[in-house]
Amino acid sequence: MDNVDLNVLRQATTWLAQGHRVVLGTITRTWGSAPRPPGSSVALRDDGLVAGSVSGGCIEDDLVDKARAGALTTGLPQVVRYGIDTDTAQRFGLPCGGLIELVLEPVQPRTRLDDLLARLDRGERVRRVLTIASGEVDLQPGNTTDELALDDTTLVTHHGPRWRLLLIGAGQMTQYLAQMATALDYQVLVCDPREEYATGFEVPGATLLRSMPDDTVVEMKPDGHTAIIALTHDPKMDDLALMEAVNSPAFYIGAIGSRANQAKRKARLKEHFGITDDQLARIHGPVGLKNGARTPPEIAISILAELTAVRYGYRVPEPVPVKPQAAVEAGCAT
Known part of the structure; x- marks a missing residue:
């Protein structure tokens, strides 16, 4: 419900x-x-x-x-x-x-x-x-x-919660994403074994796990109502979670980072863990809808917007950047 x-x-x-x-x-x-x-x-x-x-x-x-x-x-x-x-x-x-x-x-x-x-x-x-x-x-x-x-x-x-969201990393981005996701009926789990990030992390309704990311993914037994998103920028953390996530029925798998970093990540997963091209194609990265988001709360909104689209079977096409309305009104349009 x-x-x-x-x-x-x-x-x-x-x-x-x-x-x-x-x-x-x-x-x-x-x-x-x-x-x-x-x-x-x-x-x-x-x-x-x-x-x-x-x-x-x-x-x-x-x-x-x-x-x-x-x-x-x-x-x-x-x-x-x-x-x-x-x-x-x-x-x-x-x-x-x-x-x-x-x-x-x-x-x-x-x-x-x-x-x-x-x-x-x-x-x-x-x-x-x-x-x-x-x-x-x-x-x-x-x-x-x-x-x-x-x-x-x-x-x-x-x-009770029908949809589960596992977030790897307890950083600032996770704070915003976890808060917003609970309002969308996700059971939010946050995994971060690092003391410096986990200490002090608290979001009402979210559960903090201190186990390693790969162990966490295996233990939670992802199903078709599960989303897994890696948010640490740390290969030792994110790669472990993604390695197990792509072998699961999770409906959404995402990872933060630029296109260049995504390419490097996929190369690592393929070389060191034997992940196939079809499995790598399941990873949404850079994570979230491409809507120009820059701040952590804006990026959190873009991620949840993409999750919502995938849940309901929609594919949002790549957006076309336009000049801000303020620039148009100032006569800066070409």
């Missing part, structure tokens, strides 16, 4: 602690064009306050009316659909006649949100099984899949 939906769960528990009745809504299926994907959630308070979104506002308005009337916050979970015909789709503003299916779940002690949040705070992945007929919830260890499933009796959702 992403940070938006995690905040929905936190808000629901806060409202419950304040004495309000709360209902939790989870998108289970969409057909046609829908504003938010399955798994997205919304919390509604008995007085009509809303946290999160499942439709951009149109369906929430109807749910608010029902919550204020007391029709949602008591009883058992229920499955509802919006946009099942053209008239309903037009009424609720669903684009292109889209259809959204929701499970509405009154939040009660058996909902186990406090237990779920405690596990998520520990960085765990959790498989949550809701029994529709009783409202009872079972929390189980998460597995490698994260597909939502709804049948006649149960709703199964997956919570």
Whole structure:
């Protein structure tokens, strides 16, 4: 689940602690064009306050009316659909006649949100099984899949970090990149055995590892939801991580450094470690989108922009430099 939906769960528990009745809504299926994907959630308070979104506002308005009337916050979970015909789709503003299916779940002690949040705070992945007929919830260890499933009796959702990001080096760049990546639902791991860099490194939500980079990559068992980026400029550190990374299913492998340094790095990996040309081609370097970034936070943004593109199957073409707008306005354009 992403940070938006995690905040929905936190808000629901806060409202419950304040004495309000709360209902939790989870998108289970969409057909046609829908504003938010399955798994997205919304919390509604008995007085009509809303946290999160499942439709951009149109369906929430109807749910608010029902919550204020007391029709949602008591009883058992229920499955509802919006946009099942053209008239309903037009009424609720669903684009292109889209259809959204929701499970509405009154939040009660058996909902186990406090237990779920405690596990998520520990960085765990959790498989949550809701029994529709009783409202009872079972929390189980998460597995490698994260597909939502709804049948006649149960709703199964997956919570916790889906994407992992391993950063080699605990320097200044890593500080910015780790902070931004946690906001994008990455579980961030930072590897640096060097005392002078690791001492004092602290980013909320990121885990610092002091093992050697190659050992770290092997131990974490990268999968198709893992990105590995070398950021130290030190061949003894970066090369060790990349050597193991290119042999893994990681969806993204990157290394900081100029084009000249990238060429030297690839030559070393090929000569000393027997890395093939196909494996070397997996390394994004210089890492990040080429957008003119110069400062550490700018470069961090460019790296995460490229990660996002790769995650969703997009290839961003090489940009064409243009003169800054300030120069154009000053009459410096040719």
